[in-house]
Amino acid sequence: MSVRFHNCKLLTMTDGIKIEDGELWVEGSRITHVGAVKEQRDEKQWDRELDCKGNLLMPGFKDAHTHSPMTFLRSYADDLPLLSWLNDQVFPMEAKLTKEDVYCFSKLAILEYLTSGITSNFDMYYFTEQNVQASVDTGFRTVLTSGLNDFQSSIEEVEAEYLTYNNYHERISYKLGFHAEYTTSRALLEKLSDLAHKYQAPVYTHNSESLSEVQQCIARNGMTPTVYLNKLGLFEFGGGGFHCVHMSEEDLEIFREKGLYVVTNPGSNVKLASGIAPLEKMLELGIELGIGTDGPASNNCLDMFREMFLATGLQKLKYQDASALKAESVLYMAVSGGAKAMGLTECDTLAEGKLADLILIDLNQPNMQPVNNIARNIVYSGSKSNVKLTMVNGRILYEDGRFDIGADPGDLYKEANDRVSKIKG
């Protein structure tokens, strides 16, 4: 398929936050031209010529940490302390999940990503096969990371999945990972470290999300999760941490030195009362940041606009400084930073030869007017209602509120509710 987007504003993100008028061509899955209006070859026939009417074309957002199948728990159990939420509500429900459930609930999440201009997700869950299939079938792009722990999966399974899903489909990739220090034994972590060395692969995990998690790790191992995991050799080939709310100076220094990514999840961190990650400090140290929504059980939505506002707003609160974490930095994190953390270096900007993962932002809505500064309008005032179109790998999956994902949303909602009823029993 070939699409010519014309009459656009372009935020390519190839050179900071600059916006220029121009057009963009997509042929197959790739961007073949971006920039000034270009003379077309005589024979050129477009499948679609799309007049953007002065609206903004930019790279899609990357949801750099989520648990898609947890849509089924959205608003099922809220306003509860963390431990009773997890132990009494989440775990018993998850224990009843079938493979078919995971396929359905993952698709539901993908619909929601598309409405928010998210073009790929970094997903940690189990039933990997169905999670992958939901992404493949809908046309979405997914990077998986294993949620290995003492209760689910095994090192053999992780290795098998690593080999399978890195050679499975052009829109699927797989990173080594484990759930968290507090759910994974030292013996298992050592095996994962061996695997990381064998494949020279980065490793990702939930890290220092809550204060008690850090305190318990110190009590158990005499050191923080980051120091402990680093000592086990898990970060020799990079990787990253999700959340990273409660980090010591030494932890941050390890992240800097090893080039580890931090994926921040501000929506989840407020809703579960986990705290505010020290993003400003991380940026000062040169640590690369991405943004994730976390799963819909703890957020409860998969909306990058909310996360962007929270990412900067919470820094301003934490440091009591309205100038903390500028909008331009947040936008970079939500797009290119996340792409780097996920290894999606072909989806991070709009440039010739890059994969066509992009979105069209409607500037002709009241929350985007007047146009004093488009980038700040997006971060501080933007909403998923501004997402006119979401394209993944050269295919338009969402446009003007309608989905093209090979399934009827209404049928999917009905199926999801039926499955939830059955799980509730």
Added chain:
Amino acid sequence: MSVRFHNCKLLTMTDGIKIEDGELWVEGSRITHVGAVKEQRDEKQWDRELDCKGNLLMPGFKDAHTHSPMTFLRSYADDLPLLSWLNDQVFPMEAKLTKEDVYCFSKLAILEYLTSGITSNFDMYYFTEQNVQASVDTGFRTVLTSGLNDFQSSIEEVEAEYLTYNNYHERISYKLGFHAEYTTSRALLEKLSDLAHKYQAPVYTHNSESLSEVQQCIARNGMTPTVYLNKLGLFEFGGGGFHCVHMSEEDLEIFREKGLYVVTNPGSNVKLASGIAPLEKMLELGIELGIGTDGPASNNCLDMFREMFLATGLQKLKYQDASALKAESVLYMAVSGGAKAMGLTECDTLAEGKLADLILIDLNQPNMQPVNNIARNIVYSGSKSNVKLTMVNGRILYEDGRFDIGADPGDLYKEANDRVSKIKG
């Protein structure tokens, strides 16, 4: 005009947060039936019969503190410390505003309120006549409060406006108010107190938004703003405070005893790094709460969904307790609490005889599925993209992304940008 909404879920808010199936009739500006499907009189002819397809009808949100005309400063100056933001950016720009500018920028704000399901605003600004006219001309509902201070307006003007705008138009009312303790002399406050006594009227003001404001008041007057203003007799007939972030026990006790409303503005309070208001404590004391967006210069958007998530999320953070400020309480604040604070006791619920200020929430979007709990879905996962229809005073002003406000949005955006360019000079 008469409209029959049928095939709805109804959240009337007359009896907590309960949702039932049914229908709702609007005739003229009032609700004439709400509840079970009712046999229609034979001769009944509806101007419109609207099949809600199982979506949710609820009372509109009340934006209980805002400065509508400040849309012109959206994203003009962000990421700046409070004082340089105000003194170097906001005040010089505001000084150049004309009456015609205020009319245009107020209309732009009203468009945005409608997209977020906001059916009325509690507005503090100057150029009252144009602010009022924008609301009258678009079909919106506005409660004004005077922004009296040492530099703008006078006690005579406030009294004249009070008398004029409380007998001007069915959708307009006016409350006594002043900008803030730190911008208003004692002499002027005493005159306003006299006016409050003369009309037995409540008084509203910005109160204890920032810590330095409280400290400076203590240095000046030997007491906090709330204690000081109460001593001047300003709250003898009720009223309320906007922000109320930094409140002492004594301040809260005055609010409780005098039945004063607190309008919280969490979006603005994070963006300007002001802090987190102690809402949980206020609720424990029985203080009534509403929610406001504050003006678009400091937020930067007029979106009640963002404010609702922040209202509860920040409490969870502040008290390090994920169970703080439950979703149901937030929903009450955003609707009925705000209505009470604004004196809009006829717009607070869906009930026979009440004014028809209501919204239709689209549940058939991925962020609202599955339906474990609709109220929590709205607060934790909802977005302005779920607002299908906004009705004010029996008239549909917004439906499926289109406005019926007697002006073309495109023209308005163009005019707003032209005016901003001229102001920037």
